[in-house]
Amino acid sequence: MRIILYTGKGGVGKTSVTAATGLRLAALGHRTLVMSIDPAHSLADAFDMDRTLMDHGGGKPVRIRENLDMQEILIQQEVKRHWASVYDYVTKMLHVSGIDEVVADELAIFPGMEEICSLLYINQYVREETYDVVLVDCAPTGESLRFISIPTTLDWYMSKVFKLERRVMKVARPLLKGVAGVPLPEDDMFVNIETLFNSLRGIDSVLRDAEMTTVRLVTNPEKMVLKETQRAFMYFCLYGLTVDAVIINRILPDDADGEFMDAWRKTQQGYLENIEEFFASVPIWRVPMFRGEVLGTEGLERLGDALYGDEDPSPPNTSEAPMSFTKDGDDTLLRMKLPFVRAAEIDLSAFNDELVVQIGNFKRHVSLPRNLVGVKPGKARRDGDVLEIAFPA
Numbered sequence: 001m002r003i004i005l006y007t008g009k010g011g012v013g014k015t016s017v018t019a020a021t022g023l024r025l026a027a028l029g030h031r032t033l034v035m036s037i038d039p040a041h042s043l044a045d046a047f048d049m050d051r052t053l054m055d056h057g058g059g060k061p062v063r064i065r066e067n068l069d070m071q072e073i074l075i076q077q078e079v080k081r082h083w084a085s086v087y088d089y090v091t092k093m094l095h096v097s098g099i100d101e102v103v104a105d106e107l108a109i110f111p112g113m114e115e116i117c118s119l120l121y122i123n124q125y126v127r128e129e130t131y132d133v134v135l136v137d138c139a140p141t142g143e144s145l146r147f148i149s150i151p152t153t154l155d156w157y158m159s160k161v162f163k164l165e166r167r168v169m170k171v172a173r174p175l176l177k178g179v180a181g182v183p184l185p186e187d188d189m190f191v192n193i194e195t196l197f198n199s200l201r202g203i204d205s206v207l208r209d210a211e212m213t214t215v216r217l218v219t220n221p222e223k224m225v226l227k228e229t230q231r232a233f234m235y236f237c238l239y240g241l242t243v244d245a246v247i248i249n250r251i252l253p254d255d256a257d258g259e260f261m262d263a264w265r266k267t268q269q270g271y272l273e274n275i276e277e278f279f280a281s282v283p284i285w286r287v288p289m290f291r292g293e294v295l296g297t298e299g300l301e302r303l304g305d306a307l308y309g310d311e312d313p314s315p316p317n318t319s320e321a322p323m324s325f326t327k328d329g330d331d332t333l334l335r336m337k338l339p340f341v342r343a344a345e346i347d348l349s350a351f352n353d354e355l356v357v358q359i360g361n362f363k364r365h366v367s368l369p370r371n372l373v374g375v376k377p378g379k380a381r382r383d384g385d386v387l388e389i390a391f392p393a
């Protein structure tokens with residue numbers, strides 16, 4: 001199965017590109033799912049479809065044409081399905097803290113739950129081989145980074161914090177009951193989290209397998225968008241996901257004339273050159289600005305033709321993962337591709353069995369292979385875009 005994530009700054013054309021790709025893949029005979037994890041679902045609008053069809057789907061995949069299903073995750077329902085005890089506990093706690101029940105209901109949905117739910121579905125589709133290709137229309141960049149950081153964070157939480165917390169609660173519950181006036185989590189809640197965690201098992205390697213999962217960054221030839229695209233590229237590398245294409249959308253065509261348009265085109269030209277230079281390591285696909293909005297099958301097919309010509313866009317464009325351990329004589333080298341970031345912005349700390357790489361607010365816990373546990377790493381060095389850390393034998 002192939003999983004392709006589409007992300008980029010708000011409004012750049014993610015949903016249009018995802019929908020157009022879905023149509024193309026279905027027409028080529030691939031069993032395709034387009035999935036929206038942006039709470040502001042707009043896939044149905046891109047297809048210019050009647051919303052009631054999706055509402056009837058209740059958050060499950062809905063067949064919209066031969067070989068093409070569409071799914072919009074409905075977070076309230078998903079949370080009740082997968083997180084019942086966690087949700088109950090948090091709502092109860094918020095409620096006793098004086099928060100109105102309706103508001104508590106809303107607040108009990110943590111940031112990141114949408115992403116976890118879609119990961120649960122993706123993992124299920126991988127296990128059951130339901131589709132040939134799953135296309136994910138992500139929320140704007142910041143949030144999609146949360147999406148991919150979840151498996152590592154959860155893994156870390158389960159192995160480091162969860163077991164301890166559960167043990168502490170087992171001892172403390174009888175002592176604290178009724179004292180604090182705040183409900184304590186029952187063991188049910190821990191069982192619930194554990195079950196969830198088990199359903200997510202394996203998703204980490206699915207996301208990191210460059211032959212299975214890749215990210216395609218949608219961008220526009222504009223300064224602010226370009227900057228965000230570079231940051232996103234770097235953060236996806238940090239979390240071990242492979243970016244295998246950059247899609248430049250809304251390029252002004254030559255026949256958009258007049259002095260006003262000429263000025264815009266000139267500005268775009270400069271950024272197009274920058275994009276070609278910055279992202280030279282991956283294929284760059286271009287889409288012109290169309291005369292009107294891209295809506296409905298016809299508009300989306302036109303976009304698909306402009307993007308892909310006669311090509312099938314499903315195969316990955318690279319198989320090189322951004323992080324690897326290699327041998328260097330007797331030493332082991334950890335190589336991480338981290339473009340567009342200054343060395344001073346990278347903060348490294350080594351613990352017994354993991355290396356923590358922090359850039360800005362994002363932190364990646366890299367579990368070390370068994371033979372490197374306890375080995376003190378040498379100084380990190382940069383080789384172009386790659387950060388190298390040597391572990392002496």
Ligand SMILES: Nc1ncnc2c1ncn2[C@@H]1O[C@H](COP(=O)(O)OP(=O)(O)OP(=O)(O)O)[C@@H](O)[C@H]1O
Nearest residue numbers: 010011012013014015016250288289290292293294
């Ligand atoms: N190449 C294009 N030419 C003309 N209009 C376009 C083009 N690409 C996208 N659009 C239009 O721009 C609008 C925004 O596109 P879209 O919804 O795909 O962006 P998005 O990145 O998903 O936005 P959001 O961040 O809000 O989810 C839509 O009305 C769409 O029809």
Ligand SMILES: [Mg+2]
Nearest residue numbers: 014015038042
């Ligand atoms: Mg969108």
